[in-house]
Amino acid sequence: MSTSIPAFGHFFPKNCLCHKQLGQVGCPRPFYKEPSNCYYYQFWSWRETYCYTIKGVPDERQFSDPPDGPGDSRYQWKIGIYNTTAAQLDRDPFETQDSGPPMPYELPDRTVLLPIDKCPNRCYGRGWCVRPNDPPHETACKCLGFFKGKMCEEPLNEHCYQNCSGRGTCSGGWCKCDPGYWGLGCTRSKAYTADVWLPHPTKLKVYVYDIPEHIAFKKPWHDLPALLDTMYLAEVAFMDQLLGDWGVRTENPWEANLFVVSTYTIYYTGNIGFPAKHFSTVFNYVRTRFPFWNMTAGRNHVAIATNDRGCCDLYKLARQQPELQQPIKLVHFAQAGRFGRGGASGSDPAYEAAVREFQRLRPGAHSVLEDDEGAEGAVAGGGADLGIDRVRFRGIPAYSLDSLRMEREPCFRPEQDVAIPNYLERSWLQHIKAAYEWVAPPEGAAGPGRMRHKPLERKYLFHFHGFTKPDMAYSGGVRQGFFAMYSNITREDMAINKGNGAEWMLQSRFCMAPLGYGWGIRLTQAMHTGCVPVLVQDHVYTAFWDLLPYEKFSVRVTRHNLHRLFDLLEAITPEQLADLQQGLADYHMNFVWHPDVGGLAYNNTITSLHRRLLNLWTALFRSST
Template sequence: MVENQRPLKNRGFYVRMRLLNNRKTEKNFYYRYLKWILWFSISFYFFSSFLITRNKPTSSISRTIFSNSKSSRALIEESSTYQIKYPNNNKNNLFFKGMKIYVYDLPSKYNRDWLSNERCETHLFAAEVAIHRALMDSETTTLDPWEADFFFVPVYVSCNFSKVNGFPAIGHARSLMASAINEVSEKFPFWNRSLGSDHVFVASHDFGSCFHTMEDAAMEDGVPDFLKNSIVLQTFGVKYKHPCQDVENVVIPPYISPESVQRTLEKSPLTGHRDIFAFFRGKMEVHPKNISGRFYSKQVRTMIWRKYGNDPRFYLRRHRFAGYQSEIVRSKFCLCPLGWAPWSPRLVESVALGCVPVIIADDIRLPFPSVLPWAEISLTVAENDIDNLGKILEHVAATNLTSIQRNLWDLDVRRALLFNNPMREGDATWQVLVALSKKLDRSHKKSRVNTQ
């Protein structure tokens, strides 16, 4: 009996151990199962949060600071419904250092109403329109003013054309600009917090931020006090101290329609035959004793006409001609003498159409010098050296004209002076953004981050 019972005891022990092991196996299985469920739940939670955050609309810009102003909040919420079309390739961080610009949606009297005159968007001062339009399609533009580094104030001051001579009249410019600043300072907090130092304006007429067409009056008036802290994009620029650049500024090119350039080049290729040696078409006074002759162009154009008017090497014309770009593309040298101001639209047209610009405007500051190799694509002749102009051009033609033309005909060079809509990589608006990205020390957002 004793011998028969021992195996039963061993067997019972074996059964108990097996049951115990089975329970442990089940426990481990359930433990692993619960761990997997927990891991999956946490992962799903974070993934869902990421998707929600990524697709969150920018309408959150109506923050608590606007809670005391219903009109301001409504204005911002309304502007946030505008759909900006960004380019597919985001190059903002690479080229513009992550810079963001907020474009104020001003009442139409400051900009859109002026477009009823078609010339407003095509004449030589139209950079104010072109930059505004290009920014609305730029990847640097943000709908959230709280994340902006700069604030663009779109005011068109050059579209008030005189009924007497058809030229832009800017006598209203100061009051219109002041009114726009009053508009943004009352409805938004951003102007007052920086006193306008991170706000950007365009002044694309003769003497830029002085808002006058005559230099003596412009210098006497100077830059209006309400603009002195801001950034002004202006066509005017000289290398010496001048009241009309007594403000943070970027020199920009005057506006020339890229479509008109393209149409001209389709008819006459850039590298085609150039049978005109030296070209100029524009205002040249025959009688230097009248007011224009005494002051306009500092008599430089009058001297050119007197010296070379009968010279067969020079193709000089004093009257307007709508198809004058067809003459530029046939020319080797294009004279770019100063007018009322040092700059001239001929500079852009000459470069765009492959004619070597001959700059006759002492101490002029040229646009985008960090990008455009002006010394390699143009000639500079002193205003008091007109008598030697013919000899200078003949010498260049006999020595390094081909080299200059090769540099000039580079696509990147020509593109940098033209405003496109939408903006293209390397074009004039692109260069403006690059220039602004170098002024990010004026950004309230950046300074706030740096002090934290």
């Protein structure tokens, strides 16, 4: 297959044969009935996917250069159809039927994809060829993320750590090191051998594996929409600082007590994909080529998953793939599993616990539990066959069986894993300057000054801007209940879906921070803008929960009390609000990943890892099975 287009996906149509090949690994047979579990985004929205074939050309000669416009008669356009009957019979359900070209025939930036030969030097194989729909309609190369220039001829050095530390050259996001240096960012210069592993007994010593590019690497941005969002790049920020932190990092693995495995999972899974398959690939590489994994069964290894639901799917596989459970995980989504009574070997205790609650809420539901689709439909409609005799939370709509299961999934082990804040790009630093200021101590007083919350006019009591979905698994029902109860509120001091962005948060005293399908971005945004976060996240550990005194700068509200939300906020006195705002001033930098402005997110992550190491030495890590 030609690789003239950087990646298959929704925005960049491909040859239908390429989709067929990708399906062999992107959505294998176990996922035919549940395409939302597929490894690749494209199969989640197959009914919206366009592809094409070249007329009269055998399969082995099909390629993915796009048509020369929507009217190119050499091409037959097709659209995906999902064959439910085939899926039930365990046959490939991802089929196509003839259609016209996608309309409007353009990419999100209003450009038209052209055959690569239409651009000079075929963009050096580092981009794709486009023509703007708007004047002057000049054909140009659209470069992959690691290159720039009219023909994508220039590498972008910032995609290599510290421009390869001045010891090499950056090409395509990969360092070509000078003689005598190697490793990520050309940071290594010594090799060590030993007969005995003797980890340092007091100091944290971290060894970073040099994972080859074909196993795990920062890929250039492509057309998977989620990968264009910088809020998932905490792993990149963490690794960039760790590589230069020789107070913690060691070149000698024989003295290391923690081993970091750079998986760059978000580049492989997108925001709502699942990391288990990629983690398995990387972990297998490490444990079969280095001796250190097997010395603790991987429990002193560290991996990062910043995707929406973090490591939920890893912990579901505890019995099938115990090696996936062992390493310490750095995640944004730190949901603790809740099972109640244990299930039989090989069972799904989260599902069994959800079934029990589902039956408790709707006694008639047991008659359809054998058919998940029937149960889901009956609950969504509140059907008479089931009869809803109990409300789970006042004001919040009925929950489906699957939503109950998802909120009981084990996604985080507090004694082992670390909850870290998401990344916000540098443009958010200006909002910190708008929200806080440094004040010197009073004249004659001893000690340094301190940050304080600026006395801005915050005319809104409350701010939340966002959307919701019918699926109650989204936000655990918080957004659905919130909009059901408050969407029609007319109070002037409530900024509910009036506008998004920091400018609204800077004008508000309290900002709601619910979940999405996994973690939510609004806690970090609130800390940057001086808006007291109102956390409505039941059963979820927040970032650095064991390091930071959340009671000093945030408000916790459970779903049980969501119907009393504004009563609770209005009961907070001006003096109590001032204390919370001072707490924001004292602790907001703990959520910032940029070290040059005093961001402490990396420092806190290292402190948390040291604590997890002590937990390991104290035998507090639970069994993986």
